[in-house]
Amino acid sequence: MTITQLKYLLSVAEYRNFTQAAEHCFVTQPTLSMQIQKLEDELDLQIFDRTKKPIEITRVGAMILEQAKHIVDEASRISDIVDQQKGFIGGDFTIGVIPTVMPTLLPLFLKAFNNKYPKVNLIIKEENTATIIKNLHEGKLDAAIAATPLENDGLVERPLYYEPFVAYLNHNNSLLEKKELNAEDLDDQNILLLKDGHCFRDGILNICGGLKTTNSGFNIESGSFETLINLVDEGLGMTLLPYLNTRNLSDSKKSNIRSFKNPSPAREISLIYHKNELKLHISEALRDVISGVIRGEIAFNDVKIISPLKK
Secondary structure (H helix, E strand, C coil), X not given: CCHHHHHHHHHHHHHCCHHHHHHHHCCCHHHHHHHHHXXXXXXXXXXXXXXXXXXXXXXXHXXXXXXXXXXXXHXXXXXXXXXXXXXXXXXXXXXXXXXXXXXXXXXXXXXXXXXXXXXXXXXXXXXXXXXXXXXXXXXXXXXXXXXXXXXXXXXXXXXXEEEEEEEECCCCCHHHHCCEECHHHHCCCCEEEECCCCHHHHHHHHHXXXXXXXXXXXXXXXXXXXXXXXXXXXXXXXXXXXXXXXXXXXXXXXXXXXXXXXXXXXXXXXXXXXXXXXXXHHHHHHHHHHHHHHCCCCCCCCEEECCCCCC
């Protein structure tokens, strides 16, 4: 039994297809199939039921695969330990980023990080918070960037910055007469939301406590801040935005933004990794770069952290 054979097992279990698994492992399909068959012969049992389409995992195979994952994960940690001791910052590093952070944060830090650490191959995946938590626990991600706190004992959260919520209003909205808003000002407003599944949506609900149903003959939940802004411009309600999403708005649209009185409601954005993660040298390098570039973008200090979790 070899580590390579165990990696082949895990790849087949993921893709449920020998050809796709072989492509993922950069070997020929006959080579991969031969090695798995050799392992099954050695164990004198069947791990995969090849008569089913897609391939199914046998009951005993599921137990073997669970142990194989632990073995492969622990074996990979040896090279992580060596790299860390040598001070080498390089290799693959897979990171998940929530959708409401990805488009605004990546342009700020990605080039700077690549220039400073050219030997690190960042593999960036846009995932929602629930998927990020699952993949961190399963070892499919080395780290993630998401809104916190997540109240998950198995994860370490390292805050990167605090991003205030701001209100985006139609030019006819009476709230524009105010220089700053209170959360109570939102009580009689039709607030347009991101669709369910976004932690930013849950943060808004936690600010408002409850929302008025729109009287405009529709109820929309969009996955795009740009869509929400355009709907507000048409007089169909108001919305809340993360502060960084206002950076590239035109001056005319920026005049429709109002901040909240201090302490401003804000979301905490953190670098998250599993408590057993060993690529801490890369995580720390990433955190340093992001923290450095974000200082010039957000100057808010007096904030009230709003939970991203449903209440």
